Amino acid sequence: MRRTAIAVAAAILLVAVAASPASAGHGNKANAGPPDNAQQDVQSNSLTTGGKAAVAQGRAQLDRTDITTSVGGSDIHVYDASYTSSWYGQTSCTDRNWLNGKCDHLDVKFNTRTMGSKSTGYWQSLGCHELGHTGGLGHRSHSSDSNDNSCMREEIWPKYFDTHDIDAVNQYV
Amino acid sequence: MGATAAVLAAVGGWLLWPEDLPTQWPDKASFCANASAFEVTRQDQISGEQRLAAARAMEKASPQALRDEMHVLVDDLVPESEPHSHVSAEEFQEITVKVGEFVERACGVNLPSIRT
Ligand SMILES: [Zn+2]
Ligand SMILES: [Zn+2]
Numbered sequence: 267m268r269r270t271a272i273a274v275a276a277a278i279l280l281v282a283v284a285a286s287p288a289s290a291g292h293g294n295k296a297n298a299g300p301p302d303n304a305q306q307d308v309q310s311n312s313l314t315t316g317g318k319a320a321v322a323q324g325r326a327q328l329d330r331t332d333i334t335t336s337v338g339g340s341d342i343h344v345y346d347a348s349y350t351s352s353w354y355g356q357t358s359c360t361d362r363n364w365l366n367g368k369c370d371h372l373d374v375k376f377n378t379r380t381m382g383s384k385s386t387g388y389w390q391s392l393g394c395h396e397l398g399h400t401g402g403l404g405h406r407s408h409s410s411d412s413n414d415n416s417c418m419r420e421e422i423w424p425k426y427f428d429t430h431d432i433d434a435v436n437q438y439v
Numbered sequence: 440m441g442a443t444a445a446v447l448a449a450v451g452g453w454l455l456w457p458e459d460l461p462t463q464w465p466d467k468a469s470f471c472a473n474a475s476a477f478e479v480t481r482q483d484q485i486s487g488e489q490r491l492a493a494a495r496a497m498e499k500a501s502p503q504a505l506r507d508e509m510h511v512l513v514d515d516l517v518p519e520s521e522p523h524s525h526v527s528a529e530e531f532q533e534i535t536v537k538v539g540e541f542v543e544r545a546c547g548v549n550l551p552s553i554r555t
Contacts, residue, residue, distance in 0.1 A: 366516060367490065
């Protein structure tokens, strides 16, 4: 009897742990801060095929806004590796202006440990999401994205900015 | 070793202190209190309006020798719809570093991307 209870509890715990990466969304750093200007260089550091697809999609989405992206090392640095964490990707500001909070240098990381088995569409969604953070975007929820078409959602995997995302980026730059 | 490093750091800090900037002035308490709004751990919580209000209060309370620089910083935060002027990106960067280093040294406030 006791053993059954423990077994059931263990099973519940296992489910909860197994479920957490899926519900953990795209990672925890939504606080990158807006970019410091509308011209953003993107540097890819020996990325996997998935990482390259993510960057291409993210840049294409930023290019739909007032931001223009190009290849170069001065603004956004992108890495992918197997990070011992449950997040799929994260974006952080590595050089923030103390006065206005704008970000001069950003690091984007894609986690091949959690993304490795996923198809290209998921990587494209992740790239849209993380590069969206570099544009100053925060997360969206179903209540503000009822047609479920923003890649800034955490629990689903759209591949594009919606018009609300584009307007928000254009307000920052 | 540690003591030597501390002495060297103190001497370095003293040598780097801009000649025209004071270590004490009448409104220092107000200047530093408002500067603390920009502390590194508070950057995610402050809004654009709060940044502008704190910078304006800093400008009022700043040492005379730093007034022009503070005015440039306030203008960076003023909404585009209000009158303000712009300096070049390079000059803006220089001024945020100069004021930022002064804030860190005079007030002991830790600002992002400023090393003193
Ligand atoms: Zn996110
Ligand atoms: Zn302006």
